[in-house]
Structure formats: structure tokens, C-alpha cells
Amino acid sequence: MVFLKDLWGFLKARRKFWLAPVIVILLLIGVLIVIGGGSAVAPFIYTLF
């Protein structure tokens, strides 16, 4: 909940409301990936995420 509150605050402060549907869709896909058990190993890359 705290995260959603922060996220809303961020969208409001930066006036990036267009990002809201993108975030919702990507988050839903993300949740599916987590349920699917994706791993997080990225050995050849600068830590970008």
C-alpha cells in the first residue's frame, strides 16, 4: 500500500499520468512472471535494475 501511495505521489508530482495504465499492465505481466518463477541472474551486465 505504501508503495502504491508513493507511486501515485510520484505520478502526480511529475505529471506523468500517462504512465499509469502502462504501469498497471506491466505490473500485471510482472506478477505473472513472478508466479511463473522467473529468476534474476544477469551476469554480463552493469547492474541496471
Add this chain to the structure above:
Amino acid sequence: MNILGISAFYHDSAAAIIQNNEIIAAAQEERFTRKKQDSSFPVEAVKYCLEEAGLSLNELDAIVFYDKPILKFERLLETYYGYSPKGIRSFITAMPVWLKEKMFLKRLMFKELEKVEKFDKKKIKLLFPEHHLSHAASAFYPSPFDDAAILTIDGVGEWATASIAKGSGKGISVLKELHFPHSLGLLYSAFTYYLGFKVNSGEYKLMGLAPYGYRDSEQVKEFISLIKENLIDIKPDGSLWLNQSYFNYATGLRMINEKKWEALFGLATRKKESDFEQVHCNMGLAIQQITEEVVYKMAKHAQELTGSKNLCLAGGVALNCVSNGKLINSKIFENIFIQPAAGDAGGAIGAALSAYHMYFEQPRESTEKADHMKGSYLGPAFSDKEIENTLKKYKAVFQQLDSFNDTCEITARNIEQGSVIGWFQGRMEFGPRALGNRSILGDPRNAEMQKKLNLKIKYRESFRPFAPSVLAEKVSDYFEMDGDSPYMLTVQPVKQSVRKPVSENYQSLPMKEKLYETRSTLPSITHVDFSARIQTVHKETNPKYWELIEAVEKVTGCPMVINTSFNVRGEPIVCTPEDAYRCFMRTEMDFLVLNNYILKKEDQPNWTDKDQWQEEFVLD
């Protein structure tokens, strides 16, 4: 006012604690967990910082994390959205990390802080300054300047990959930013990968390799023009644009599009640990020169924007000592201060200081003469009792001397006789460099020392140079520099009077022949291009190290020692007496000096542990 700064979850986790204007303690988590560049939450470093400050979590006014996770998350989503469907693999890899952990950073931090001690969550104020603001604050607030231009350059923070800011009194205002995916740090990392080094840790090896390139050769010129025509567009203000068709980091899990690079340069990606050819050195020199050009242009633009005569530098690229040296020599600025922990670890200090001065609006103390980093000796120190307990535990044979003066005299004689010394004194350094408290020392006049240190002590690549620690008062006798370099962050030429004549075809000699040619009366610290990465040692910040080097001068006539970090390849720098003893016993070091305790290798019991460093540490 007590503030804890934290850097975590990306490269090099660290914690720092400030009390009002004073930095009380700072340490990287890797030193405690013994995992190189440990990125986990710095539980041990936080414990140490609180202990050093004599505080509990409940007594803190704020805990400050060094970047803004929401903004970073936005960058990720916008990037994936912008490149979709291309970035799906990276998206699949990144999302679990975010959805399980990073998105709930506040909760995660509270959970991790519970491992430190029990505390009242309601009492804790959590703050999140931007990544490049943390870098800027880490460089400006501890600097001796009332006003300065601030330049930060790294791989990437949230969106920014470089920034120009102006620091004045207690305020910092950001004037310009360069945004992801266009990044000098990522470009350098891409070449680090292409030349067979590990991204995030091999960048300094690439910097050491570059001087083996044939300066002004056709191949270097050709590489530079290929890079500029195809990979990067450098604008007059130092901002840059990277042709993303050659890079993979924004959407994939590798730095570069290897097929395109191999077709462009006619050179296969070098395999890790394979032999170096001249072409690799030439490529290294090409990207080093481009980096220097960009840094110079950014700095010049920062000067134009701010009109200041002072510059503060931070971000991973500020650890490029060769580029720093060129910037200092360019005289764009009268004074330059570089944060010794310029990488992400230093963000912990910057985060805490930015909260203190910008959020809580507390005034800044001006020093004008010295910086506030205390020589970067901000880590734990160990008492004689603690050292003796460790030595007894390992049944080590040792001699305890009565005075530090005796310790220096004996150690100086041992250095003069060609021995390699493990030197462990006082508080551990904060940042990537060992500055004379956790160092391995040798005689720079000894031509065999570079080979011996690389192959028998550090077990690392033979091409890598070593740095000198020289008494600050004598630096201009040996090097073409007048100023100070207390944090070993600048490379300058060895003086002509110290150099020796080299073969006529020296410039075109193959790498190994060039390496073993005696170039100066200080062969072990003179790199193949007659440069050295200098640390000036100051009596005010490290009296013990200063005294040792003075003792060395009495014996050898040379006020200098080789200083390399006290560790083996892939190992974090030693923190405790136990780490030091284990490292000593696993390498071919001759003596170990801990405070006033001296240990000779041949007197020690067999190392029955049989633990080999190769099994414990992953090569970097």
C-alpha cells in the same frame, strides 16, 4: 543531529554515519562479509557505524537511502515500454527482483534493520535523495570549498548518467543532466566487457591496460574514428549520444551487441583470462582517450555554467585516475576535490550529508584548507588485545615491539632488503583504495617487485602496475606534480630526472618486453608510459604511515614505498587482524605488521587450514 546513510542492492553496499557536520564512520559491507562488492543490505556495516558513534537506531534523526527507487522503477518501465517487445528477456529478469523486493524498499529496509537491533519503526524517518545528488553531496560537502562546480559521472542512477551541479554553502542545485541510455560509464563498461574483463570491477584493469597501446599509432587512430563514427556522438558540452543498435544493456542481458562490434572492429570479443594481444591494448587506449575527451568537455562546460574555480568530482568514472590527472593538468579549475569513495559506496556518505544540509537545512562548516574525509580512514580499528587474541588463536609466532618507532625502523630495513610487508594499522580505509592502513608494501626501487607482487602475492595479471605512496613534502622530487593526491586518485608522469633511457624501439615493443624494460630508478611503480598513480602521504591525516615512509627514506634514501591493497585477487581488502593473518599465510608475503606486532613468515606454524584463496574468492 545523527544521520545514517545507506547504499545497497546494486554494486558496493556501504553505510556511513554523520553527527552534525562530522563524518564519524563509513564502511563497505564487503569488508565484513568477505564477498567482493557485496550488494546486500549492509547489516554489518550499519552495526559498525552505530557502534563507532555510540548510538542506537532509535537515536537516529533519519536513515537515508542513496537513491530513489520509484524513479528507477519508472526508468525501467519506460525503457521496456519504449523498446517493446525487444526487452522482454530483461523485463522477465528484472520484474521478480522488483516485485519481490525493491518495489517495497521501505519494508525491506525495516526488515533488514531488524537484523541490526530492535527499534521503533515509527521513530525512524526514511529519506531517498536522487542517486546523482548523493554522489554530488559526497563530493561537495566534505570538500574544502565554499562554492564549487560539481560533476558526477557513472553508469546510471535513476535516469541520470552524468550531472553538472553547483554547490554553494549548504545548497546544491543541479544544472544539467545526461540521461539513460546515453552514458559514459556504460560505454566504458561496454569496452570492459569487450576486452574480456568483468563488468563493474574490471574497469580499472582496462585503465591499466590502456598505456600498453601504441600512442599515435594508426590502429589507435582508426579505432577512435570508428568509435566516434559508429558508437558515440560527443557534443561540445560533453554530452553524448550512444548508438543503441551497438549496445544491448537497455533491453538485454549483455552490455554489447557482439556481432556488430566484431564486424565493426574486426576483433573478436576477448575471452576472460585469455592472452592479451597488442590490438587489445590499442583498443583500451582508444576508449581511454575518448573517455578523457568527454570528461574534459564536461568539466569545461561545468566551469562555464558555474564560473567556479573549484571542482568536485564523484561517480564511478571519477575513479579513472588517468582521466583525473589529465583534468588536473588542464588547469580548467584551480582546485579539484575527488571523493575517495567515488563509486556507489560513497553514496552512503552523500545521502547522509544531503539530508543534513538540504532536508534539515543545517549549516555547513567551512574548512578551506583540508577536506572533511579524515584521510578516508573511517572504518574499524583494532586494539593490541584484539590482535594478540587473534594471533594466539592461530598459534602465530610474533614479536611485540615497545615503540612504533622500532616497528618503523625494523620494517624499513625489511623493505630495503626486498621483503614484502603486510601493513595493518589504525582505522580501515573507506573506498576502493588502501591508503596505508590495510596495505601491502614493498621497495619501489626493486625491479623485481612488480613481478613478485603480481604473481606471488596478489596472484593477478602480470601487466598491472603498482602505485607509490610518497611523503607529500617530497612528491615533486620524483613526479611532475606539485599538488596533493591523498586518495591515490590521480596519475602523473614520473620526473625526467628519475627516468632511464629506454630502447629506441621502446614504443613499438610487445607488451611483455615493454613491461620488463627498466624505465626509471623506481621501476616497480613506473608504468610503461612513465606514469604513476600517486598517493601523497600527509603527517596530519596518517602520522603512522608518514613515519614509516620517513624511516624507509633514512634507510634507502627514497621517501616512498609501493602501496597495494592488502588482499588477493577477488578478495575484499582485509578488515580484521584475522583477515590479515589469513591473507598473509596464504600468500608469499614475508612479514606481517599489525600495530606493533611483527610476524615473520618463516617462523609461522604450517598453515594447516589448507584453505586456498582460489577456493574462497571468485576471480574479479
